[in-house]
Amino acid sequence: MPKGRVASPGDLSDAGFTSDGITKGSLAANMMSNSDRSASSRGVVPGMQSAGARGQTYTGENTTRTALDHSGFGSGGIRGSSVGSGAMSSADKSGSGMGVVSANQSIGARK
Template sequence: MQYKRPLAASSKNYQTDVVNHCRVARAAMSKSASPGDLSDAGFSPGGVSKGSVAAGMMSNTAKAGSDMGAVPDLQSAGAKSSNLSQSSTTRGALDTSGFQSGGVAKGSVGAQIMSDSAKSGQGGRLVSTLQSVGAKK
């Protein structure tokens, strides 16, 4: 998630900010995305949400003319309301999506997802998890 202001006790949303910061930190330490993280990005039990980061990822992958990369793994985890972790996807799927061991590939679907997430404020945790798993798998 993107935070445009520092965490401050005077904030009207202080409690929400604390909860969100803790969620981001917990997910970063565990190197997995929770069902909530997947749903936030648009991968949910009801399918891919229209206009979401997930929908953009599917569209960009299709436009790139490559196989679907990590999309099926994300759809599966979202549909089952399960975590996405290193064991949930393959090195090949991550590479195809642009989440490579050397970082996110310029001009890749992964780079577009990062941009879409930053613009919309959705899916930040999922993007961070994909970056982390891609770098370490």
């Protein structure tokens, strides 16, 4: 059983994690770019893209505590100035992608 909320294939696609790769200008592209700039591991991006490419639900089962921490999805909430906080802000402004943000935070709070 997954720990925390999951992101459906629709959530992933809406955020830009698709079978054709990460969609330019999407929340997914923003997360990938911010992960690269932070000089940390790519955190949760590879797991979400893998699930999105396969049309599967993202459960976080293959996501590590370290990946979640690097992305700012911790047990105490989303860390300020992190990939997670940037994703939350972008999702709020664009109206899409909140499913992947809330899934990662839920998983991060419980993992």
